[in-house]
Amino acid sequence: KNEVEQSPQNLTAQEGEFITINCSYSVGISALHWLQQHPGGGIVSLFMLSSGKKKHGRLIATINIQEKHSSLHITASHPRDSAVYICAVGKGSNYKLTFGKGTLLTVNP
């Protein structure tokens, strides 16, 4: 079993829909990261969480440390949100990250 599991693997939505992507992990962590990878390959860091909830524009990330679970929500989705969303966890003091396999989101107009 992978240390970081994401669901769903693929997600197709219509413009305007509310999107949720889930991430579960099996180890104690120091922080959880949500990343966005566009078709060109470059990765952008969206959030880093160690507790609670963070919001940036239409993106919301939550984490439940007891349940070892995090969610990324996108409100009022738009075709430009189409990308791969990756969950990654950091543990210990050496700052290495363990990555999920990613969720491919396609938002149709």
Added chain:
Amino acid sequence: DGGITQSPKYLFRKEGQNVTLSCEQNLNHDAMYWYRQDPGQGLRLIYYSQIVNDFQKGDIAEGYSVSREKKESFPLTVTSAQKNPTAFYLCASSILDRRHGYTFGSGTRLTVV
């Protein structure tokens, strides 16, 4: 603007040749990382460095080598010993303060022909 520059974006290599991928950052970050991405898999750590002149093997270091002679530079050499080098390679950096996240480069796609 500060950031990470990876070059080249696309690279073709003949079997048996070594090739070096460049990663430069002007963020004054202490730590730098190299990751490999294959289709359907999560990113995997090749090497990382937290200080100049020191680096550590990651999970898949075999067939790769790195150097960290300057804080801003962390080149990765894919040697002929790497059995399956065709992949997408990402460089990242971070400061060692846990309140801050990571910055990623735009990646280099290496194809062995």
